[in-house]
Amino acid sequence: MSDLPKITVISRDGVTSTLEQSAGQATLMQLLFENDQGVEAACGGCASCATCHVYIAEEWVSRLPPREQVEDLLLTYSDHFDSGRSRLSCQISMTSELNGLVLEIAPEE
Ligand code: FES
Numbered sequence: 001m002s003d004l005p006k007i008t009v010i011s012r013d014g015v016t017s018t019l020e021q022s023a024g025q026a027t028l029m030q031l032l033f034e035n036d037q038g039v040e041a042a043c044g045g046c047a048s049c050a051t052c053h054v055y056i057a058e059e060w061v062s063r064l065p066p067r068e069q070v071e072d073l074l075l076t077y078s079d080h081f082d083s084g085r086s087r088l089s090c091q092i093s094m095t096s097e098l099n100g101l102v103l104e105i106a107p108e109e
Contacts, residue, residue, distance in 0.1 A: 005099040009037055012105050021094050028054070028098070029090035037105055045090035047071055050078050050109060055085040057102035064092060080106050 004021040009032065011017070017035075025031045029052040032039040043049035047070045056064060061084060067075070071091045075081050086106065092098075 003096060005094060005096055005101070007031065007098060008100075008102040009035075010102075010104040012038055012107060025094055027090050027094060028092040028101075028103075029088070031094060032089055032105070038108075039089065039105065040108075041090060043090075047074055047088055047091055050074050050088065052089040053078055053080065053106035053109075054087055054089045055082055055104040055106055056087050057104075058085065060101050060103075061085060063097070067091070078106075079109055082106075 006018050006020045009017050009019055019031055019035050021031055025034060027045060029039060029041050029045055033041045040051035042051045053075065067087065068091065071088050075086045075088065078086070
C-alpha cells in the first residue's frame with residue numbers, strides 16, 4: 001500500500017477529487033498543476049504570481065508551517081485573500097504529514 005499523501009481538492013466548480021502525490025511532485029502546487037486543477041503557476045513556484053492560491057480547510061490551517069513573509073505579502077495583494085485560510089500552494093512542501101489535507105482552489109485573480 002502506498003504511503004504517499006492523499007489530498008482532497010475542491011475545484012472552482014465545486015467538484016471534489018482525491019489526488020495522490022506522484023514522484024517528482026515536491027510541492028502542493030506541482031501536485032495540483034499536474035492534475036489539471038486550474039492552477040496556472042505562472043511564476044513556476046517562486047512566490048511571485050499568486051496563481052497557485054488555495055484555501056486550506058480550517059481544521060488544517062494550524063497543522064501547516066506558517067506563511068513566510070514573502071508569501072504573506074503576495075497574498076495580501078490578492079483580490080481573494082482570506083487571512084485565515086489563504087496559502088500559495090508552491091510554498092507548501094509535500095510531506096507525509098499532509099495526508100488527508102483538504103483544500104479549495106481560490107478564484108482566479
Ligand atoms: S506558482 Fe507563482 S506564486 Fe506559486
